[in-house]
Amino acid sequence: MGLFSLRFLPLLELELAEEEKELRERLAKWPLKRLCNEGYCITGMSAFWLDSKFGPVAAFGLGPGVALPDNKFE
Secondary structure (H helix, E strand, C coil), X not given: CCHHHXXXXXXXXXHHHHHHHHHHHHHHHCCHXXXXXXXXXXXXXXXXXXXXXXXXXXXXXXXXXXXXXXXXXX
């Protein structure tokens, strides 16, 4: 990482900390319906394990042919 990049690292860390604080506040204070509407929560999902060449992989879904709604998950 170059000297220029290192100079901005503290600012990026502060920005990330603020975003995490905002997320924790929303999860603590918003009702479940609003969390779902805003893409912070998906309810009614199923989970199961799939075998892959890399080993077991968790898969999540709402049902056959049902696409996940817009969300803020990364």
